[in-house]
Amino acid sequence: MNQILLVNPEKEIFKTLELSFSENGFTTQWTGTAENALHLIAKKKFDLVILHEQLPDMTGRKLVEAVINLNAMMNCIVISALSKEEFHEVYEGLGVLMQFPLLPGKADAQRLFDHLARISRISNQIQGVKGDRIP
Amino acid sequence: MKSGRIAIPSNGQGGLKGTRAGHFGHCDVFTLVDVENGEIKEVSILQNQEHVQGGCMVPVNLLSENRVSALVVGGIGMRPLMGFRQVGINVYHDDQRIDIEPVVNDLIAGKLPEIKNDQVCGGGGGQV
Numbered sequence: 001m002n003q004i005l006l007v008n009p010e011k012e013i014f015k016t017l018e019l020s021f022s023e024n025g026f027t028t029q030w031t032g033t034a035e036n037a038l039h040l041i042a043k044k045k046f047d048l049v050i051l052h053e054q055l056p057d058m059t060g061r062k063l064v065e066a067v068i069n070l071n072a073m074m075n076c077i078v079i080s081a082l083s084k085e086e087f088h089e090v091y092e093g094l095g096v097l098m099q100f101p102l103l104p105g106k107a108d109a110q111r112l113f114d115h116l117a118r119i120s121r122i123s124n125q126i127q128g129v130k131g132d133r134i135p
Numbered sequence: 136m137k138s139g140r141i142a143i144p145s146n147g148q149g150g151l152k153g154t155r156a157g158h159f160g161h162c163d164v165f166t167l168v169d170v171e172n173g174e175i176k177e178v179s180i181l182q183n184q185e186h187v188q189g190g191c192m193v194p195v196n197l198l199s200e201n202r203v204s205a206l207v208v209g210g211i212g213m214r215p216l217m218g219f220r221q222v223g224i225n226v227y228h229d230d231q232r233i234d235i236e237p238v239v240n241d242l243i244a245g246k247l248p249e250i251k252n253d254q255v256c257g258g259g260g261g262q263v
Contacts, residue, residue, distance in 0.1 A: 065213065072218035073192055093212030093256045097189030119190050126197045131167045131179030134150055 006030045007037045007051035007063070008079065013103055020109035034058035038066055046074060050100065053080040064094050077112070079104060136243050139204035141168040143235050149180045151236045157209050160186045160194060167201065168239050175239070191215040195222060207238055207247065213255045226250045
């Protein structure tokens with residue numbers, strides 16, 4: 001995983017994240033609106049989209065749904081002020097990787113790296129796993 | 136369904152005489168049923184993998200790698216549903232019966248409906 005799309009009108013909120021991503025070999029691209037994000041996603045494969053829950057032209061939930069419709073393999077992270085319970089209620093079923101706070105920092109980037117490593121380990125374990133025939 | 140491989144999220148050891156798991160991402164095993172010319176040819180058991188938040192694509196890739204062509208669920212989230220469709224696995228719906236065998240028989244007989252977009256779980260109670 002190395003291509004990350006950042007979606008929020010204020011680019012500054014990603015400043016710390018971008019530094020952490022860059023130090024860990026991730027490439028980022030920024031855009032301010034959901035429409036632009038979908039335009040970019042249609043042309044280029046991103047591994048991860050980090051988006052704000054309220055964009056100027058679309059809610060975060062709607063954008064996550066649109067991303068899934070284009071490519072369900074693409075992971076999404078939502079920047080949100082919702083409580084854990086409220087977030088679960090709004091985004092349940094959409095397979096959102098995790099919630100980020102309104103001003104994500106270095107610790108959030110590390111949490112993401114750890115989580116991605118865990119998913120990667122599980123994904124590697126399924127290589128070559130076959131069913132056992134019942135006699 | 137004339138030919139293909141059906142996957143049923145299952146409890147415990149699975150198998151045709153076993154019971155279905157209500158939450159496919161957290162099921163113990165998948166019962167795989169190979170169908171040829173409308174008849175069951177072989178049944179096998181596939182271990183599910185660890186489930187983590189946002190890891191919905193793990194079972195999608197697991198079943199895709201095992202050449203599954205149809206999946207029967209009681210409920211499913213939008214992302215895994217789209218993932219299964221995008222890798223060519225048709226997803227069918229039955230949220231009434233716990234037993235595996237009658238559901239498999241109905242799918243082979245063409246009596247089981249494909250899940251619709253408005254039947255996905257989420258936004259207020261459901262499964263991933």
